[in-house]
Amino acid sequence: MRPPPGTVLRYPPFSRFNHWVTAVCMVLLVMSGLAFFYPWLYWLTVFFGGGQMARATHPWIGVVLFISYAIMVVRFFRHNLPHRDDLRWLRALGHVASGREELVPEVGRYNPGQKFVYWANAFLILILLVTGIIIWDWYFYNWTTIEQKRVAVLIHSIAAFFTILVLILHVYSAIWVRGTMPAMTRGYVPVGWVYRHHRKWLRQEAELAAQGKPSAIAGAPAVRTDPR
Amino acid sequence: MTDLQSLNVIRISASDANPPQLRQNVEVAKLIDVTRCIGCKACQSACMEWNDYRPPVGYFNGTYTNPHDLSHDQFTLMRFDEWVNDEGDLEWLIRKDGCMHCTDPGCLKACPAPGAIVQYSNGIVDFIEENCIGCGYCVKGCPFNIPRYSPVDKRAYKCTLCSDRVSYGLEPACIKACPTGALLFGSKADMTDVANGRVEELRGQRGFPNAGLYDPPGVGGTHVMYVLHHADKPEIYSNLPKDPHISWLVQVWKGAYKPLAVAAMGLAIVGSFIHAVIYGPNEVDPHDVEAGRRMVDRRSRGVIPPRPPEPPPVSHVKPEEPVK
Ligand code: HEM
Ligand code: SF4
Numbered sequence A: 001m002r003p004p005p006g007t008v009l010r011y012p013p014f015s016r017f018n019h020w021v022t023a024v025c026m027v028l029l030v031m032s033g034l035a036f037f038y039p040w041l042y043w044l045t046v047f048f049g050g051g052q053m054a055r056a057t058h059p060w061i062g063v064v065l066f067i068s069y070a071i072m073v074v075r076f077f078r079h080n081l082p083h084r085d086d087l088r089w090l091r092a093l094g095h096v097a098s099g100r101e102e103l104v105p106e107v108g109r110y111n112p113g114q115k116f117v118y119w120a121n122a123f124l125i126l127i128l129l130v131t132g133i134i135i136w137d138w139y140f141y142n143w144t145t146i147e148q149k150r151v152a153v154l155i156h157s158i159a160a161f162f163t164i165l166v167l168i169l170h171v172y173s174a175i176w177v178r179g180t181m182p183a184m185t186r187g188y189v190p191v192g193w194v195y196r197h198h199r200k201w202l203r204q205e206a207e208l209a210a211q212g213k214p215s216a217i218a219g220a221p222a223v224r225t226d227p228r
Numbered sequence B: 001m002t003d004l005q006s007l008n009v010i011r012i013s014a015s016d017a018n019p020p021q022l023r024q025n026v027e028v029a030k031l032i033d034v035t036r037c038i039g040c041k042a043c044q045s046a047c048m049e050w051n052d053y054r055p056p057v058g059y060f061n062g063t064y065t066n067p068h069d070l071s072h073d074q075f076t077l078m079r080f081d082e083w084v085n086d087e088g089d090l091e092w093l094i095r096k097d098g099c100m101h102c103t104d105p106g107c108l109k110a111c112p113a114p115g116a117i118v119q120y121s122n123g124i125v126d127f128i129e130e131n132c133i134g135c136g137y138c139v140k141g142c143p144f145n146i147p148r149y150s151p152v153d154k155r156a157y158k159c160t161l162c163s164d165r166v167s168y169g170l171e172p173a174c175i176k177a178c179p180t181g182a183l184l185f186g187s188k189a190d191m192t193d194v195a196n197g198r199v200e201e202l203r204g205q206r207g208f209p210n211a212g213l214y215d216p217p218g219v220g221g222t223h224v225m226y227v228l229h230h231a232d233k234p235e236i237y238s239n240l241p242k243d244p245h246i247s248w249l250v251q252v253w254k255g256a257y258k259p260l261a262v263a264a265m266g267l268a269i270v271g272s273f274i275h276a277v278i279y280g281p282n283e284v285d286p287h288d289v290e291a292g293r294r295m296v297d298r299r300s301r302g303v304i305p306p307r308p309p310e311p312p313p314v315s316h317v318k319p320e321e322p323v324k
Helices: A011-035 A039-048 A051-076 A085-093 A093-098 A114-135 A137-143 A146-176 A183-184 A191-197 A199-210 B042-051 B106-110 B135-142 B163-166 B173-177 B186-203 B248-253 B257-279 B286-298
Strands: A007-009 A187-191 B009-012 B028-033 B078-084 B090-097 B115-120 B123-128 B182-186 B212-214 B224-228
Touching: A007 A191, A011 A051, A011 A085, A011 B224, A039 A051, A051 A114, A051 B186, A051 B212, A085 A093, A093 B257, A114 A137, A114 A146, A137 B078, A146 A183, A146 B135, A146 B186, A146 B224, A146 B248, A146 B257, A183 A187, A187 A191, A191 A199, A191 B286, A199 B286, B028 B186, B042 B078, B042 B106, B042 B173, B106 B115, B106 B123, B106 B135, B163 B212, B186 B224, B248 B257
Parallel strands: B028 B224
Antiparallel strands: A007 A187, B009 B115, B028 B182, B078 B090, B115 B123, B212 B224
């Protein structure tokens, strides 16, 4: 669907599809993983058709997650590189957390918190893949020693714990910052939202539009279809 | 045997349920007197018979150890080792390998599936196959490298100490078959007595000053014990561990870290709610809408507006929008 005037295109359809595949895999992995993690949570296996099914599907979903997230990592890479201004934003973290965004330096396409989620997941999911394969006994039992598997399962467990914390941060931010969800559902966000949360990005895009170049601004002469 | 109705279960994997404490059975033990074993493998065959498994015919690898390893259809295995002693003589060391039925079982500690591993009050550690999910955690938990993953049905298997036979007052099948008395079964106290007598004999009359009983304290003692001629170096018996204990990695993995991690995840969610209640939603206000609209509206301004002045550092008041 074409973004209506007064909005800015944030995610084209493929990005949204990519994101939601990743999200569904992540939720399923958290559910089946937590079932093995602690006895109180073993009941989560019912969503997979029992313990055997949860055990059998978890690593496969992990592989899909890895591929899906790897695509996101490549496509969003440019926007998530650290920037000198990020430090100033981090120093204003208290104002960020209390929602007083008028006291926070302007933000480009992603703020440092979003970049943190991007990079934390990139590293954690890689660790989860490697350690997960080491403990995927059905295919890879003979590849490693038992001692190596003990190390791997402990690291997998701890990495999963941190991944879940990052996930909670990510989901809560998306809910708390009102108006964010449509970015990933419809793909576009109102100009006011962009002005408030990503003003530097809005200025860049508006400048492009003013020069008649393709931009993310809906209603501009040429709407760029590649912004990710 | 799988339910608690027998009142004999004292420990259940992945469960905080209180097992029935009504009955305390006599602790049993299998005593393997390595010094009397002739390596005839009658026990190995009896195990196949009773448990009715038939491993595929293997190949000869130059030793008597056959098949070459424990497997999901090989619960016990005679391991043959040749060892040159201090006098330069060759000693043929034969050890019956299999589950040791630890008092503090690493497999049970590691298992994530409620009720897939239980410990009976007589000390036997048993895998309850209908609850097993086939994750292989027990393999990582075991200090003796015993449980094996079945490629056939994706569950883990090991020696049951013939818990089915023992629950009816019979001795395990291997004991029944042993022709030399190298295998004995009874209460753990009796077996320890017998073993101590034999150790004394080995030390005094037989010229094995280092003979001893293998009942390793690192795992709380075991319900399968060995009499060894060289108890000071159990490694020479096909790598029998000298001081077995549950790996510290498994202790950390299955220790306090888990409930703390669950609590931390819960707190993160609770903390999010508290944050939402304290600060309310972060909403776009009319000022943002207006300013944003102006920023993109090329026609009204002709150029992109200059960067708004830096807001005062601490004030809660929104900066005034420059008046046109
Ligand atoms: C990326 C590829 C992944 C692979 C190949 C993988 C593989 C595995 C395997 C083989 C197990 C053992 C249980 C089983 O066999 O199912 C396991 C356990 C687990 N996985 Fe994964 N996994 C992956 C990603 C993830 C992710 C993204 C999470 C969630 C954040 C996760 C959370 C867990 C947890 C919590 C456990 C239980 C650990 C414990 O018992 O302490 N895994 N994983
Ligand atoms: S393989 Fe079965 S018995 Fe072993 S730890 Fe996993 S669920 Fe428990």
